[in-house]
Amino acid sequence: MFRILLAEDDASMRFYLSRALEQAGYAVDAVDRGTAALPLLEAETYDLLLSDIVMPEMDGIELAQRCSELSPYTRIMFITGFAGVSLKGNDARQGRVLSKPFHLRDLVAEIERVLTGDPASASL
Numbered sequence: 001m002f003r004i005l006l007a008e009d010d011a012s013m014r015f016y017l018s019r020a021l022e023q024a025g026y027a028v029d030a031v032d033r034g035t036a037a038l039p040l041l042e043a044e045t046y047d048l049l050l051s052d053i054v055m056p057e058m059d060g061i062e063l064a065q066r067c068s069e070l071s072p073y074t075r076i077m078f079i080t081g082f083a084g085v086s087l088k089g090n091d092a093r094q095g096r097v098l099s100k101p102f103h104l105r106d107l108v109a110e111i112e113r114v115l116t117g118d119p120a121s122a123s124l
Contacts, residue, residue, distance in 0.1 A: 005049050009056060077096045
């Protein structure tokens with residue numbers, strides 16, 4: 001079973017995504033901010049970090065950079081509700097971006113591609 005660390009500051013979205021991903025067969029640990037994800041990345045092994053980009057205290061970009069240092073084999077995928085947020089340069093190689101709103105089946109399909117190494121999910 002793949003393990004996912006979800007960092008999402010919106011409580012209802014975090015609850016919805018956690019439940020949906022668990023129903024899709026993933027083990028999910030969910031936190032409400034990047035700073036809460038760091039101790040988990042230090043103590044546990046995750047296959048995927050699924051992170052909102054815009055969060056308080058530590059944004060998803062910084063969290064992804066720290067994840068790469070702490071857990072280099074953890075794949076990274078971003079979700080964002082801000083159309084104006086884009087990744088540039090090195091940040092773009094950090095992971096895939098899925099813009100909200102998205103359909104759950106699209107999220108699960110993209111996660112599956114990222115976790116299985118499907119070439120269709122190559123870095124942006």
